[in-house]
Amino acid sequence: xxxxxxxxxxxxxxxxxxxxxxxxxxxxxxxxxxxxxxxxxxxxxxxxxxxxxxxxxxxxxxxxxxxxxxxxxxxxxxxxxxxxxxxxxxxxxxxxxxxxxxxxxxxxxxxxx
Amino acid sequence: xxxxxxxxxxxxxxxxxxxxxxxxxxxxxxxxxxxxxxxxxxxxxxxxxxxxxxxxxxxxxxxxxxxxxxxxxxxxxxxxxxxxxxxxxxxxxxxxxxxxxxxxxxxxxxxxxxxxxxxxx
Numbered sequence: 001x002x003x004x005x006x007x008x009x010x011x012x013x014x015x016x017x018x019x020x021x022x023x024x025x026x027x028x029x030x031x032x033x034x035x036x037x038x039x040x041x042x043x044x045x046x047x048x049x050x051x052x053x054x055x056x057x058x059x060x061x062x063x064x065x066x067x068x069x070x071x072x073x074x075x076x077x078x079x080x081x082x083x084x085x086x087x088x089x090x091x092x093x094x095x096x097x098x099x100x101x102x103x104x105x106x107x108x109x110x111x112x113x
Numbered sequence: 114x115x116x117x118x119x120x121x122x123x124x125x126x127x128x129x130x131x132x133x134x135x136x137x138x139x140x141x142x143x144x145x146x147x148x149x150x151x152x153x154x155x156x157x158x159x160x161x162x163x164x165x166x167x168x169x170x171x172x173x174x175x176x177x178x179x180x181x182x183x184x185x186x187x188x189x190x191x192x193x194x195x196x197x198x199x200x201x202x203x204x205x206x207x208x209x210x211x212x213x214x215x216x217x218x219x220x221x222x223x224x225x226x227x228x229x230x231x232x233x234x
Contacts, residue, residue, distance in 0.1 A: 035213075035221070044224035054218075104161070107159075
C-alpha cells in the first residue's frame with residue numbers, strides 16, 4: 001500500500017497569506033493519479049485538484065497544485081476566511097485489473113487567524 | 114448537477130451486516146462508469162472501501178476485501194454497499210462518490226453528504 005504523508009499537521013495563517021501544503025508518497029506516483037480535497041466540518045470532501053495541477057470546476061484560481069514523483073504541493077496563494085478546512089491528498093495505484101488502490105493522506109488543517 | 118444520496122440504518126449490531134444504498138440523480142450511473150464508497154472514521158481518516166463498475170465488476174480495498182460486496186442497479190440508478198461481520202472499528206461516515214469521468218485521471222468529483230453508521234449493541 002502506498003502511504004501518503006501530509007505536512008504540516010496544522011497551519012495557522014492570516015487572511016491574505018500564502019499556504020503551502022505538502023503531500024509525500026511512499027512510492028513514485030503518476031501526477032495523473034494525485035488529487036486534493038477540502039473538507040469543512042459537517043460537510044463532505046470537495047474535489048479541488050485532479051491530475052496534481054488541474055483545478056476542478058468552480059475552484060478559485062488562488063488554489064494551485066504542483067509536483068511529481070513522490071512530492072506534491074497544494075498552494076493557496078491568498079488565504080480567505082472560507083478556506084479554513086482540512087485538506088487531504090489522495091493517490092491511486094495499480095489498475096482496474098490489477099489490485100487498484102486509492103489511499104489518502106491524514107490531512108492538513110488550515111486555520112485562519 | 115449530479116447528486117448522490119446515501120441511505121441505510123444508522124445503527125448496526127456487532128457481527129452484523131452494514132447495508133447502504135446510494136441514489137444518483139442528475140445523471141445516469143452509466144455516465145461515469147466507476148463509482149466508489151469511501152469512509153471517514155476518527156481513527157483512520159479517509160479510507161477507500163472499493164469501486165464498482167456500472168457493468169457490475171468490482172474492486173475492493175485489500176484490507177476489507179473479505180467482507181465487502183458492492184453492486185449497481187441500473188434501472189434504479191443506484192449503488193449498493195454491504196459490509197459483513199462489522200465491529201466498532203467500522204463505525205464511520207460512509208460516502209458514495211463518483212469517479213472523475215476523464216480518461217487517465219483518478220479521483221472523485223462528486224460526493225454524497227455521507228451516512229453515519231455506528232456499530233454498537
